[in-house]
Amino acid sequence: MINLLSYFCLGVGLVFWFWGTVSLLSSRSVLFKLHHLSVSDTLGSIAIIFGLLLRRPTEFPLLLLAILSLVLWNTMLGYVLAYCSSSDSNDGGQIDG
Amino acid sequence: MLNLVLMAMIVALLIPLYQAWRDEDIWQTMLALASVSAKSAVMILLVSILRDDWMIGIVGVIILSVGNAGFMLLAHILKRMGDS
Numbered sequence: 001m002i003n004l005l006s007y008f009c010l011g012v013g014l015v016f017w018f019w020g021t022v023s024l025l026s027s028r029s030v031l032f033k034l035h036h037l038s039v040s041d042t043l044g045s046i047a048i049i050f051g052l053l054l055r056r057p058t059e060f061p062l063l064l065l066a067i068l069s070l071v072l073w074n075t076m077l078g079y080v081l082a083y084c085s086s087s088d089s090n091d092g093g094q095i096d097g
Numbered sequence: 098m099l100n101l102v103l104m105a106m107i108v109a110l111l112i113p114l115y116q117a118w119r120d121e122d123i124w125q126t127m128l129a130l131a132s133v134s135a136k137s138a139v140m141i142l143l144v145s146i147l148r149d150d151w152m153i154g155i156v157g158v159i160i161l162s163v164g165n166a167g168f169m170l171l172a173h174i175l176k177r178m179g180d181s
Contacts, residue, residue: 001124002119006163009099009149009165011110014102014105014106016114017106017109018109018131021112021113021132022111022112024112024113024115024116024128024129025112025115026131030122030128030134032138033125034128037128037132039130041131041132041136042135045135045136045139047120047140048142048143049139049142049171052142052143052146055146056149059145059146059151059154060110062151062154062158063142063154066138066142066154066157066158066161067181069158069161069162069165070135070161072162072163073161073162073166074135074165076165076169077131077168079166079168080168080173081124081127081128081168081172083132083176084124084172084173084175084176085124085127085172087166093104
């Protein structure tokens with residue numbers, strides 16, 4: 001049963017990964033892709049790590065640290081990339097305006 | 098079975114690598130490489146579970162935190178270069 005749940009979490013994580021990554025190939029704006037990527041990478045990775053946690057409960061502290069650093073750093077990286085990339089295009093706009 | 102999951106992860110890793118190679122815009126490339134770093138760190142964690150060697154797992158966790166922090170600094174540097 002635990003194995004089944006673990007494979008289910010790994011599958012969900014992979015689906016999230018492919019869903020976010022495929023939108024990367026489209027020719028949409030940076031912010032659109034960033035939204036898809038940060039959601040899919042963070043949630044997909046957490047689902048995968050939770051699936052691994054079910055398989056190896058002895059490594060609970062390490063995998064919990066991985067989940068925490070994913071939640072914190074990936075979210076913050078998404079914000080910083082959005083801030084830096086959008087202020088770049090704004091400045092360009094003002095100069096041309 | 099976990100090897101199949103690892104193969105699927107490698108395929109999911111190749112897509113942003115292709116995007117980073119194809120696109121000229123620096124922010125699209127940063128986006129793709131940020132995705133590559135998160136995915137490779139999770140793959141390292143999977144390999145550490147497969148081999149039951151948690152030293153490799155520690156490397157994956159370090160990449161998750163320090164790698165993303167490095168990307169943030171790089172983004173700010175690129176922004177400053179764009180401003181000046």
